Amino acid sequence: MKIWMLWTLAVLITIGAAYYQRVTGPTYPKKVKFEIFDSEEQFTFPRSFAGEKDCKLAFAIKDPSAQGKIYFKRFPSDDEWTVLEMTRTNDTLYGYLPNQPPAGKLAYYIELDTKFGVVNVEKEKPVIIRFRGDVPAWIFIPHVILMFVAMFFSNIAGLFAIAKKKMFRLWANISFILIAIGGMIFGPLMQKEAFGEYWTGVPNGWDLTDNKTLIAFIFWIAAFVLNIKKPRPVWVIVASVVTLVIFSIPHSMFGSEFDYESGKVVTGMVHLVMGYGL
Numbered sequence: 001m002k003i004w005m006l007w008t009l010a011v012l013i014t015i016g017a018a019y020y021q022r023v024t025g026p027t028y029p030k031k032v033k034f035e036i037f038d039s040e041e042q043f044t045f046p047r048s049f050a051g052e053k054d055c056k057l058a059f060a061i062k063d064p065s066a067q068g069k070i071y072f073k074r075f076p077s078d079d080e081w082t083v084l085e086m087t088r089t090n091d092t093l094y095g096y097l098p099n100q101p102p103a104g105k106l107a108y109y110i111e112l113d114t115k116f117g118v119v120n121v122e123k124e125k126p127v128i129i130r131f132r133g134d135v136p137a138w139i140f141i142p143h144v145i146l147m148f149v150a151m152f153f154s155n156i157a158g159l160f161a162i163a164k165k166k167m168f169r170l171w172a173n174i175s176f177i178l179i180a181i182g183g184m185i186f187g188p189l190m191q192k193e194a195f196g197e198y199w200t201g202v203p204n205g206w207d208l209t210d211n212k213t214l215i216a217f218i219f220w221i222a223a224f225v226l227n228i229k230k231p232r233p234v235w236v237i238v239a240s241v242v243t244l245v246i247f248s249i250p251h252s253m254f255g256s257e258f259d260y261e262s263g264k265v266v267t268g269m270v271h272l273v274m275g276y277g278l
Contacts, residue, residue: 001163014155059086135190219239
């Protein structure tokens, strides 16, 4: 295979994996379609919020007479549902979810009072939103760029190794360095700003984002060390495949979660408990 083909394939694999990770993650906004009489509506429910302000919800609805209520409670908890009336401006209903501690979560759904009757949106599977601290740009931007580029060069290294191209060790070394800086330095800094803890992976917890970064880093350490004296493409291929697989796993599947009883940040269980959906 020609060099340009390998680079093109690496670009496509990286973009595809990044897109899949993004749109399947539990913090990606959830789009819900439903019908009111013969009119189809679509609401977008946020599932992640950064900062110290309350989370603003905005839902455009065609029925000008419709009124709305927000039902919410802490997650996970046995709290009763709190109800807030939404306000209307033109064709949009607005409401606010109260801010929570970093890694705190709320379960919520919407009730609409329309001229055709009451419509509940996501009552059966309430949406889960996680709050976090506002990460400074000097941490967030380098982390995202470095991890994306690391994934790209990991794919390049693996493809070059498979195609038996001599430069695979160079791209492997670059991958190792980028993951070390982006994942093991900027990653904990981002975790601290967002959720108050530098590291919630093994041995401190089971945070999937931290743990999958650690796994990739370990495999790249092995690939780097074992290729110092002589070429061992198999190890680079293994490290590349492992990196592709684990970084295709959506972020926050087993992420930081604020325990309201203990007041500590623990590892959440992806909203699969208590009957809630994603």
